[in-house]
Amino acid sequence: MAALFCRSYLFVQILLPLSLYHFSSGQTVYSVTEEVHKGTVVGNMAKDLNFNVREMESRMFQIVSGSNKKYFDVNLKTGELFVNERIDREDLCFGSQTCFLHLEAIAQNPLRLFSLSVNILDVNDNAPLFPYKTYDINITEHAFPGDRYPLPRASDADIGINSVKSYKLSPNEHFSLNIQSGGEQSISPQLVLQKALDREKQPVIKLVLTAVDGGKLPRYGTLDVIIDVIDVNDNTPSFSKEMYKVSVPENTAIGTPVIKLNASDMDAGVNGEIVYSLISHGKEKASDIFLVDPVTGEITVKGQLDREDSAAFELHAQAQDKGASPRSSHCKVLIEVLDVNDNAPVISITSLTGTVRENSNSGTAVGLIAIADNDIGKNGEISARVTESSPFILQPSYKNYYSLVVDGPLDRERVSQYNITITATDKGMPALSSNMGLTIHIVDVNDNAPRFSNTIMDFYVKENSPAGDIIATATAEDPDINENSQIIYSLIPGNGMESSLTSMVNINPASGEIYSKQSFNYEEVKSFQFQIQATDSGVPPLKSNSTVNVFILDENDNSPVILPPYSEPGSVNTENIPYSAEVGYFVAKIRAVDADSGYNALLSYHITEPKGTNLFRIGTSTGEIRTKRRMSDNDLKTHPLVITVSDNGESPLSATVSVEILVLENIDELQTSIRHVPIREEGFTDLNLYLLIAIVSVSVIFLLSLIGLIAAKCYRTDGSFSGYSAPVVTTHPDGSWSYSKSTQQYDVCFSSDTLKSDVVVFPSPFPPADTELISINEGDTFTRTQTLPSTGKVRTTFVVP
Numbered sequence: 001m002a003a004l005f006c007r008s009y010l011f012v013q014i015l016l017p018l019s020l021y022h023f024s025s026g027q028t029v030y031s032v033t034e035e036v037h038k039g040t041v042v043g044n045m046a047k048d049l050n051f052n053v054r055e056m057e058s059r060m061f062q063i064v065s066g067s068n069k070k071y072f073d074v075n076l077k078t079g080e081l082f083v084n085e086r087i088d089r090e091d092l093c094f095g096s097q098t099c100f101l102h103l104e105a106i107a108q109n110p111l112r113l114f115s116l117s118v119n120i121l122d123v124n125d126n127a128p129l130f131p132y133k134t135y136d137i138n139i140t141e142h143a144f145p146g147d148r149y150p151l152p153r154a155s156d157a158d159i160g161i162n163s164v165k166s167y168k169l170s171p172n173e174h175f176s177l178n179i180q181s182g183g184e185q186s187i188s189p190q191l192v193l194q195k196a197l198d199r200e201k202q203p204v205i206k207l208v209l210t211a212v213d214g215g216k217l218p219r220y221g222t223l224d225v226i227i228d229v230i231d232v233n234d235n236t237p238s239f240s241k242e243m244y245k246v247s248v249p250e251n252t253a254i255g256t257p258v259i260k261l262n263a264s265d266m267d268a269g270v271n272g273e274i275v276y277s278l279i280s281h282g283k284e285k286a287s288d289i290f291l292v293d294p295v296t297g298e299i300t301v302k303g304q305l306d307r308e309d310s311a312a313f314e315l316h317a318q319a320q321d322k323g324a325s326p327r328s329s330h331c332k333v334l335i336e337v338l339d340v341n342d343n344a345p346v347i348s349i350t351s352l353t354g355t356v357r358e359n360s361n362s363g364t365a366v367g368l369i370a371i372a373d374n375d376i377g378k379n380g381e382i383s384a385r386v387t388e389s390s391p392f393i394l395q396p397s398y399k400n401y402y403s404l405v406v407d408g409p410l411d412r413e414r415v416s417q418y419n420i421t422i423t424a425t426d427k428g429m430p431a432l433s434s435n436m437g438l439t440i441h442i443v444d445v446n447d448n449a450p451r452f453s454n455t456i457m458d459f460y461v462k463e464n465s466p467a468g469d470i471i472a473t474a475t476a477e478d479p480d481i482n483e484n485s486q487i488i489y490s491l492i493p494g495n496g497m498e499s500s501l502t503s504m505v506n507i508n509p510a511s512g513e514i515y516s517k518q519s520f521n522y523e524e525v526k527s528f529q530f531q532i533q534a535t536d537s538g539v540p541p542l543k544s545n546s547t548v549n550v551f552i553l554d555e556n557d558n559s560p561v562i563l564p565p566y567s568e569p570g571s572v573n574t575e576n577i578p579y580s581a582e583v584g585y586f587v588a589k590i591r592a593v594d595a596d597s598g599y600n601a602l603l604s605y606h607i608t609e610p611k612g613t614n615l616f617r618i619g620t621s622t623g624e625i626r627t628k629r630r631m632s633d634n635d636l637k638t639h640p641l642v643i644t645v646s647d648n649g650e651s652p653l654s655a656t657v658s659v660e661i662l663v664l665e666n667i668d669e670l671q672t673s674i675r676h677v678p679i680r681e682e683g684f685t686d687l688n689l690y691l692l693i694a695i696v697s698v699s700v701i702f703l704l705s706l707i708g709l710i711a712a713k714c715y716r717t718d719g720s721f722s723g724y725s726a727p728v729v730t731t732h733p734d735g736s737w738s739y740s741k742s743t744q745q746y747d748v749c750f751s752s753d754t755l756k757s758d759v760v761v762f763p764s765p766f767p768p769a770d771t772e773l774i775s776i777n778e779g780d781t782f783t784r785t786q787t788l789p790s791t792g793k794v795r796t797t798f799v800v801p
Helices: 002-015 284-289 498-504 667-675 686-718
Strands: 022-033 041-044 062-065 072-074 080-083 100-107 112-121 134-140 148-150 164-169 175-180 188-193 204-213 220-230 243-249 257-260 274-279 290-292 298-301 312-321 328-338 346-352 355-357 365-372 382-386 392-396 401-406 417-426 433-443 456-462 470-473 487-492 505-507 513-516 527-536 543-553 574-578 586-589 604-609 616-618 624-627 638-646 654-664 728-731 737-740 744-749 757-763 773-776 781-788 792-799
Touching: 022 041, 062 072, 072 100, 164 175, 164 188, 175 204, 243 257, 257 328, 274 290, 284 290, 284 312, 290 312, 346 433, 365 382, 382 392, 392 417, 456 470, 487 505, 498 505, 498 527, 574 586, 586 654, 604 616, 616 638
Parallel strands: 022 112, 134 220, 243 328, 355 433, 456 543, 574 654, 757 781
Antiparallel strands: 041 080, 062 100, 072 080, 100 112, 148 188, 164 204, 175 188, 204 220, 257 298, 274 312, 290 298, 312 328, 346 365, 365 401, 382 417, 392 401, 417 433, 470 513, 487 527, 505 513, 527 543, 586 624, 604 638, 616 624, 638 654, 728 737, 737 744, 744 757, 757 773, 781 792
């Protein structure tokens, strides 16, 4: 707006010399209150300036001068002057009694300039305002009534009647308000003290000063006035009691609080700070025994109390403030010293052996104990005991003497020494006690025999192991000590092996190492049994026995043996098959046995020559030779085969046999070949011979077992063969037989097929779950399986007679 006014004014200056113009020397004045709404009409300029309304637009009538803000504008259609912006009189004319806005209006063609003024009228839109929110005043409690204290004045942006007109003070009993007025703007408030102050009753007084303006709707402003009452030393310290009484035990430790004095002073600051002290009256001993804390007033023990020396103390205490003119007060403190049980019993050893044999009887004296107490009366009466749970007790003897005696069984192997505590307690209140520790060693006697970890021990030895090898180490424990626990080992032959045992094994008497004296052959001796004895060196000596079972483990030292008919000397191992043989046609079966057992006797069959044959195959476990495919015209008529039988030992052994297979063109040739084969007489075949031998053998075994059973029953009366039973041979309706014993059972089952039989073996002490069913042919062989703890499963192959 100012820039527009300057441009217009410059335009007028240029035109003045060149053309005629009309200037109205009169000035129009309008009035409007502040804070009116926008659009409020102030007056009709067209009418007041005698200007044609219809020419306002054509002559571009406008307001060209005024403040930076365009507070007013003119309606060119009606000629009315209206409010265009919010008007705040305090922003335009702060503190001024009058407030005019001077405006310039201009019209063109011809140029005409009009001057007008707008008087801004005040409204009560501002409340009184104090320069502070809180005003603090310090007034001493000795101030006199009538003293005055000025207060801050409030200001009001409004003027005239709308400005601050009065003050008000919140009701109180100590102060009133005085208004000083020297004109319209010189109103100032003052506090007037009406009643003397007392800080001990009310140290702080809070007032509220309110300023009120003179508007129709008055506005208010407040000020918080805080009056701090300053203290003076007008109060003397005062003890809560004139005399304090307290009792303390004579064993009260140095530094222990006895009593706490309590004095108060109603003054504040240094006037109310109290210092405590003890006043001496020539009795220096009291000042050596007790001490008072100057700040807290707590009396504590400074020296050692002894009721026998001083039964009571009388102290005089003082409480004094720190004011400029100190004030003080006094009190008396009586302290009574109480007697306590301050002497504990004293334990002393008159005599003590320190050792006792473990076979000592109850009542055996171990030592003599003396116990004394320097106190008297109940404080000197004593009771004594052994506090731990032990086979020892204290028995009263003469006066204050006690005997320590055995009161229960002793066992050095369970407890070799006792650390006991003797406790002596008086009957004082509270009771005092003393402890003394004693160590009593138990002397060993030979009351324990050596003990083996197992009454039956099983050991395993490989066959062919060299003589002198350590089979096992037998260990016995003796809980005694020294010579009572020194063990000597020896052999005790059993089961009729007295003569042969000494040639088989021996034992180191000091270490218990059992070593072999010969090399064992599993095929001859599979196990043997003997006893070992452990004897200590006590007097008298004690001993115990353990049974040792030695099992011989098989080694792979026997090669497989091919069974007839292929193993017969000078026999021609020839087999014939027809040219029309189907796939899987049975050609022949190779049979072999191995004198070893377990995996060492587990045989497998292989065709080693010709290598890679694609016409024949052999069952690895059965030895059956069968065709792999049908014959063709390109195949040879003669097929020589080399069969290798190998066992399953760690270093496998094997045997070989040659079989020549001839391929015949037609059935007639095969029948002719069969007719030329010598036919065995059915009356007495090889299998029948084997069965006869087996039956005779079983009969002999049965008789021997029966004799052995009778002998065992007769011998069992002394317990030597209590762990064994006679063998039993059972014949089954299907022609099979079984041989059973307490340690072994063999079941031999022959089927009706004379060319193939099965043998089931259940060797004891190994469970039937470890037994395998092995198919054999013509009663030649059978196999048993044993599970040994050290080597696992071991198979044994037997030849049927």
